[in-house]
Structures are given as C-alpha cells and as structure tokens.
Amino acid sequence: MDLTGMIQNPVEDQNSEQKLSKEEYAALKKQEREETWMQIDGQAQSVFKDGASLQKFLDFMAGQYNMPKVPNLLLLYSQNPEVKLVKSFDEWKHDRRSLRTGVHGYTYIIDTKYEKDGEMRSGYAISKGYDITQTKGRPLEERPQRDIHTLLEAVLKNQNIRLQIADNLPDKIQAQYIPNQRTIYIRNGMSEITTFHAINRELACAALDQHDGNYARNRVNAQAFCATYILGKRYGVDVSGFDLEKVAGIQEHGQKDPQELRLFLNDVRTAAYGIRGHIERNLREPEQQFVTEDTFTVGESEKKSPDKGKKSKNEPER
Template sequence: MDNSFDSLLNVSAVPQDDKVQAFIAESKNNRNRCYELSEQVTAQVATDGQMLQKYLDVQSTFDRYTANNALLILAQRPDAQKLGDYGYWRSQGTYVKRVERQSPILILEPGKNYEREDGSMGTFYNAKKLYDISQTTLTDKHIEEVKHDERSVIRALVSNPPANIVAAEPDQMPDEKGAYFEPEENCIYVRKGMDAQEIFQSLVPELVFAGYAEGNPHYDRNEDAFHAYCVSYMLSKKYGMDISQFDFTHAPEFFENMEPQEVRGELSKARDAANAISRRMARVLEQDKNLNYRQQGKTEAEQKEPEAKTGEQKAQEHDRGEVR
C-alpha cells in the first residue's frame, strides 16, 4: 500500500504546457476580437453622426487612450467612467466582481517590434483586460467631477499658445466671428466683450488651426475644419461647457469613401490636437490647484493662531493666579 501523499497533490494540476497553450490561445482570440470590434465600430462611427458623437464622448473621458482604444471602449462599454486592470483595482482597495470577471473591456497595447518581409518594422499588439469601476465591489461608484472656475479655465486655455492672442474690437472681426486665426501674422484675434463660454468655444478651434499651421507650409484651414470642430466638442465636454449646439448629422460626408484605417487616422488627428491643448491647460490648472491648497492652509493656520494665543494667555494668567 502506498502511504505517500504525492498522488493526492496532482489531482487538480494542469500540465504547464497546457496552461501556456491555453494562455496563447486566449490571447490570440482576444486580439482577434479587438481587431473585429475595431473594424465594426469604426464603420458605425464613419456612417452615423450620433455614433461619432458617442465616440467623442468616450474619447473626452479617456483622453489618454488612443483613438482605436476609445473605439474599442465605445463598442464594449460606452458608459464606462473609470478603467483599470485587476492590479489597479486591488491597489485601490477593491476587487472586480466575480460575475464581471468574464466580461472584461479589451483594449490593445503595443508589444514587441518585428521585421516584416519587406524589411520594414512592425509592432505586435497584445489584448489587455480592463474593468470599469461599475464592475467592482466599490459601494460608491460616483466619479467626482473636477470643476474649475471659468476664469481659471480661460487663463489655462490661453497659456503658452502656438500663436499670439490679441483682443480685438467687434467691428474689426471678420464675419462677426468670436475668434479668428490669421496664419500670415501667426496671430489669433479674439472679439472683446464675450463671456467665458463664448471665448472658450470660439478660441478652441482657432488654437487647433494655429497648431496645425505651425511649421506646415501646406496648411489649409478648410482641410482641418472637421478636426477643429471635433476638438471643440471634446474639450467643451471635458471642461463643462455647453455642448447642445453641436451637430454631427453631416459628419459621415467627411468620412465618405475612406477605409477604416483612414477613418481611425482622422480620429487620431483630432484626438492629438485636443490633447495638445488639454496638456497645456492641465499644467496651469494644476498650478492653480496647488496655489489654492497653499492659500487654504495659510488661512486655516491664521484662524487657529488667535486661539493659540488665547490659550497661551490663559496659561500665563493661571500661573499668576488670575484665573478663578
């Protein structure tokens, strides 16, 4: 009779080779699934203005993600608020619900480079599993919006621009525009007397044009009008401006006869322009936030100082026997 316990230890074991093969197969399936989803949702975005607007909503929320991954998020969970993998959510003190573990949001991340047959270099992409905050065990799934006052937003918007910004009288503005980029002067003229909302939505597209014109001898305003419109929408949504006047009904005309890869390229161009502006704004808004924290801490310290002095005075009075 075998008294060894070794045989009991391997009852549920899976050979290592089988695990590796299963992992490889799953990774391949997930990667192919991403490619299929990307093609499908790209076709929808290119032919349906409402779908394009939903994509821009997702991209404005997840501005650090590539256009292709924003499309994948749109295809799988368009209402996502905050994404992370298993490790991220564990670090936040929460876990992905068991029932949600088989419903990940797949995105593509670049892996190793490889050489094609023609000698050019390519990149392997790997599918990564993410989960939205709504798929976790967090009891409070509300994402607190970061709000900035209008003055801070406008100050951030005009910081370090790609062209000079000059306030102009209303009668000096072409076609009564709120703002206009003049490439020959490398200057953006902004009409005086506008409120923050008007300044923001007039100035953003002109900043986009100025960014495209920088170092580009073939700059053409008409070619970039669609991208500027998309950027204006994304940043308006991101910074809490009114978006009710935006209309993407005719957007499919822009993508007409484009291949899916070309469509994603145009979306990437708008996303990159939005990020260029948003990065500049973020630096200023972060400085404002830190300054407010320091001022708030100073105010609290000043409020506590009289109380401390009163306590010190009472102690001195007690030592002199004056407190009864």
C-alpha cells in the first residue's frame, strides 16, 4: 500500500529550527515576531491610505466566514485578500479536513497556553494558517440572500438595548443612541435600507459604550460607521451611500501610530461582528410554534390508578 500523499503533516513547521540551540531558537523566534508585527503595522497604515483602500479592507472583513482578530485580518489581507476562512493545521484536522498536496500556508498568529510559576498563562505563536480552498472536503455553503425586511426583523428581535420610535429627532438625524437611557431613538418612515443602516450604526455605538461614564459619540462615530458598512456589505444591502474617504482623513491617511490604527480597527471588528452574531442567531432560529403532531407522544398507562375514595379490603374501618 502506497501511503504517499495520504499522510498529512504541517511540513512547513518541520525545519532546521529543531537543530538550533535554545538561545538561537529564542533569537530566531524573537526576530520572527518582530518582522510579523512590522508587516501587521505596515498593512494597518496602508488600509487607511485613502477611502478606496479602506473600503477594500472592510469588504475583506465582511467576507470572512469566521471572525479573526485584527492582527490576523491584517496579516491575511496583506498575503491574499481573497481568503475567506483560514484556520491552523490542527484546527482543520479537528474539523476532519486535510490539506491539499503542495499547498503553502499563510503567516498566521495562533493563541497558545503555557505554564509558568505553576499558573496557566495565555500567549501567542507565529505559525501557519490555511484557507479552506487549500483543504479537501465539502465546500462552504453559500449564504442565502435575505430580503431587507427579513434582515431588519433579525436586527430588531431580542435586542438587549431599548429601541424606540421618536417623532422629535432633530432634522437629518436618522437614529441616535442615548447612553444614560440605554435607548436608541429611531425616526419612523425612512426607507428600509436607510433604517437598516441607521439602526446598525447606533447599535455599533452602543456596543462601544464601556458604561464607565466616559462615552463620547465623537470617539466612536467613525468606527460605528465602518461597522455599519461591513454589515451592509455582508448581507447584500446597498452601501453606495457610504463615504469612507472622510474616515481615512480622520486617521490621517494612515500616518497615525500603527497601534492606534489597530485599536480603531479592533473597535470596528467588535461592533460589526457582535451585531453580525446577533443577526445570524435570529436568522437561524425559527419562531417557536405549537406542533400539530408529535411522533414520540407518551402513551396512556394501561394500569388505572386506584380510586382514592374507596377503602381497600385490607384497610381497617375507623
């Protein structure tokens, strides 16, 4: 039996590193981390170069099947903006998918656990990730296209924040989150598309409220705007009304400190993926209704319960 091509191992991780001394290995890994973070920071700056660059990156975020953290989003985007679902070798193995012959992984950060001073601690390692197109198995299921009415219902259902129609909103204000009331006030009578975007924008603002008394709309408005774009793009809602150039301008076209840019994107991710999770749950959960027939109904007992009003033969009269 020829096992060639049947045995799957992460070949790229099996290299000369094993022959290095402990000090050499540590130095190599340190250099690898530094180079990776330089790549991440460089990509963060490129994303905000202009509105078109930012739009492409937000499109990339919208198209992800899972919800990678910002460093991995930037890393993967810099290597291949077409990837949709990247996991480590072990994660794909757990999902019972194997790698295609000859594929090369993408630089990818994985979470790790290690013990130090008797305590388990969290860390990370620079490893390799593989897109689903590089694996063997069933293809991803296409996301069904939802109409705007269904999407709005999914957004509004079971919200943990109060939503209220308001007739006294200032002109040109579509909706607004008021933090001390934990309420989003919404203008009635707008188009369904405008309503979808307006509610998501305010939900994003609410998601970024830390409830510490320091909430300021001007500190989260741009992030909420980007998160709203991602949600519209993901669900096929018209996003032609979004001007992302002004967001790039606020970020000084990528000239700000890369860590600050990554924090901005992390806020975008937190808000967008949080609302997305809420929508997805509601799209998966049908309304609970009474069934008309139950295959596993418990049958009536053949043994009748004794008549409590009758005395048994052995029970003495009192």
